[in-house]
Amino acid sequence: MLLKDQAAIVTGGASGLGEATARALAAAGAKVALFDRNTERAQLVAQEIGGVACTCDITDTASVEAAIARAAEAHGPARILMNVAGIGSAKRIINRDGTPAALEDFARVVNVNLIGSYNISRLFAAACAKLPALEDGARGVMLFTASVAAFDGQVGQQAYSASKGGIVGMTLPMARDLAQHGIRVCTIAPGLFATPLMQELPEAVQESLAKSIPFPQRLGKPEEFADLALHIVQNGHLNGEVIRLDGALRMAPR
Template identity: 70%
Template sequence: MNLQGIAAVVTGGGSGLGAATARELARRGAKVAVLDINAAAAQSVAEAIGGIACVCDITSPESVEAALARASAAHGAARVLMNVAGIGGAKRVVQRDGSAAPLEQFRRIVEVNLVGSYNVLRLAAAAMAKLDPLDDGERGVIVNTASAAAFDGQVGQAAYSASKGGVAAMTLPLARDLAQHGIRVLTIAPGLFLTPLLHELPEEVQRSLGESIPFPKRLGKPEEFAALAAHIAENAALNGEVIRIDGALRLPPR
């Protein structure tokens, strides 16, 4: 898909990997709607790239419908969805005081990362399916975001790994489901990237984390994630796959 003039939606576009993806899509000529629960962050990125900001809670059908409608009114129906929004969190099953981990924390992470991703995807796909096909028969592409933790999650990451593992697992069935409509579905599984969360860590901790990566021995750059996301959108032969971008990192137990 040639991204020039194409309408694109990026969830979690107000910061980190999402913001970098929004910037890269805009650089390649796409008309980008920046969706984020943080209105100020979305507006800042949108203004910088000439896009539109849409406040959105990905777990709410009504919120997503409103955001997609606003984006469509400004740019036309989106042919590209980059599902980057998500949250983290770690909790051992048995706490230090011997109590069980709170169920609500597990439920919330799965609700945002897995259910939220599917919520946006289902609504965006329904709109894409109504579009006229492009020259090669393609109507759209959807890129979800998992994590290396989907495959080698660490102690305390049961909820996060379950949520991201679900995102990875639904990739192929979604691609097979939406193939009849000319819509591709893929997932990126990033390793350790220099996101705002890691930026808050001391420099020596960042350096230590980077040195744990086989090569290159550094934290991933958001721009590298964004470049892969944009390439996926442009390369019609890619479909139904989960692509790790982690420098050959395999997470240790702790």
């Protein structure tokens, strides 16, 4: 699918991997809507790239429907959905005092990362399936963001790994489900990237993490994630695939 003049939605578009993806889409000529809970930051990025900011909580159906409608009003119906929004978590299943971890913490992470991603995807897909077909019968493309934690979850990452593992498991059946509508589905599973959250860590910690990557021994650049995301949109034969983007990293238990 050509990117120029296509309407695209990027969740989590106000920062990190989402912001890099939004900027890359705009640079390629796409009309970008940034969906984020951080309205102020989303508006700033949208202004810089000529896009539109839409306040959105992906776990809330009414919020997503309103954001999709606003994006469509500004740019027309979207054919591209980049699911990048997500949250992290690191909590052991047994606390230091011997009490069990709070169920609410687990549920919150799964609700945002997995159920939220599914929520916006089902609403996007239903609208996209009604659009006229393009070359090869294509109508749209959806990208999910998993993590290497889906495969190599570390101590304390039960909730995060479960949520990202759910996205990995959802990719192929969703691609098969939506094939009849000409909508492709792929997932990127990034490793250690230089996101704002990562950059909050002490420099020594960042350097130590980078050295755990076989090659290149540095944190991934958000622009590299964006490059792959855009390639998936443009390569019409990529479908139902989960791609690790990690420099051959395999996470240790801790």
